[in-house]
Amino acid sequence: MNPFLITALIAFLSGWIFFEVGMFLPWLLGPMFVLLLLNQFTTIKFYWPKVLRTAGLVLLGVQIGSSFTKDTVALMWFDLPYMAFMTLAIVGLSLGLGLLFRRMANESLATSLLGSIPGGLSQMVVIAEEVESANVTVVTMMQTVRIFMVISIVPFLTVFLAGRNASELVPEAFVFSWPPFLAALGIGLSVYWLMKKVHFPAAEVLSPIFTMALVQSLTGHHLIELPYWLVALAQVFIGANLGLQMEQLREKMNLRMGMAIVVNNILLIGFSVLIAYLLAIWLPEYLFLDFFLSAAPGGMAEMAITALASGGDVALITSFHLFRLFFILLLASPIIAFVVKKLDAKTGH
Template structure:
């Protein structure tokens, strides 16, 4: 691609992203700077042949900004409180994963795809991870797994933030403000630690490392030192929303090319049931732990991406460290336990079926 054409496409892409975000902000919708660009490019990718250009470094920058903002929410007090919540993280994670796999069996009966395709497409472990696993399973249809994961993410990213916008979060006055205690020494340690974490995660192909490395680095250093590493303005969240929302919208290929009516209906039904199940879990945990809000647990249980759910938590007034910790725990559990077990199970099915 010539430099001139690339620049023109980038400027057009940027103008559409900012314009869509601005229009959504006028409507009063929740997360306008994320959902606006995402909706605009999703529609344009489906109905036009327009060419866009959005450098990958912008996605990385958006995730880094978000990771820094999330990490800044972790304090010594919040980490100690989270340690007491580990049993609830385990229970919620097991419940969501088991229910998702149960929906996979239902999906298989509804669509008659192979069992491996249904289970890998239903696992809430992220698009890239499940597609990579499906490529190693002979009976899995990689295209359908990709479509199932993409369509479910699309529905969740639109519906959960909009639902969260209707729920009661914490007002700004309800959030305890502490004096900002900046330590250059601690900030330098966090930069080095974050870079090392990112390098390790990149070597082992860990997902969302651009987000995870700054979150973990800042959380660890702030917890151990008691210092505040950085105090970012609210404009940072808007920039992160635009960068991430544009990337998400452009990543959605023409869904109609590989999404027939039966599969679309089954994915829609499964997603609605999974969101309803997450809401039920959140209600039960709110009864057990009344010091938290329903919104806290709803965003913690929601099977969306960690980046999207934590942006929602930041904007809605939810407990950001709690939501982040639940998603981190679920991510590690799925990658280290659930996904390998499901992969082993479907490969055993393949062996019995002669694939």
């Protein structure tokens, strides 16, 4: 059979099985887990085109963007101090864990720091490629395993946390309107083109979020309402890609490095719980669930999917992740890369 057809069949079948047995986030975790295991322990040839991952991210971006209204956008300014506190705390701990990883795994400072910061897999790999002393393979493994661990652990933890009930999540009656929809389509395509032109990270998911937040907050119109089957399809597209990302993991990782990565991520997830707890005490009008998913060091897309399924405030959680993403990519990572390069120059590396 064609490798793509095999991959698609396994992805949808595993998602359906996880759904039937009542697993949390079945359409994301089913394809991810099953394809990961089959890819590691069998000789089956798999193939998942990037266009499907892109389509999944765009659909998810639309779903996330639909949660932004004029009121939620206004609240983002009020939440900025809390976003800054959470981001600085998580980035600071990540740097400390990077130093711990360096001692445990005997890797270079650049590799340890760039692999420990939760700034996104592809973005941190690109930065690592520009630093001579960074081991790109190890950075890739650290970022990939972290995302996999967070997606595996965090959604299951949210089952035990109180979210919003169905009545609180029901939006106002949806009425489709062509003018704002066409305006959003034009703006979205322009924003996406501009982001790709300047090599902005995560353009596939960020451009629809920005566009829908802008148009919906200005017009007051709820632009689009995605049916459940389309959201599930987006999750299958993303889950299959995640499962196949960790190619030849067994061959690339030794026991010492594996233990160091696991310890690094468990401590980071545990610290996320602590930060969320402190903010929930500080701001009792917010749910602990919202702060926990905002602090979790996973990808923005995956945490938004978890929020949708667990009754979290998608707009709030996405706002916190956007702030952290911008801070890490535009400020923290370039500074770290610059400092490490200077240290390498002094040591003659």
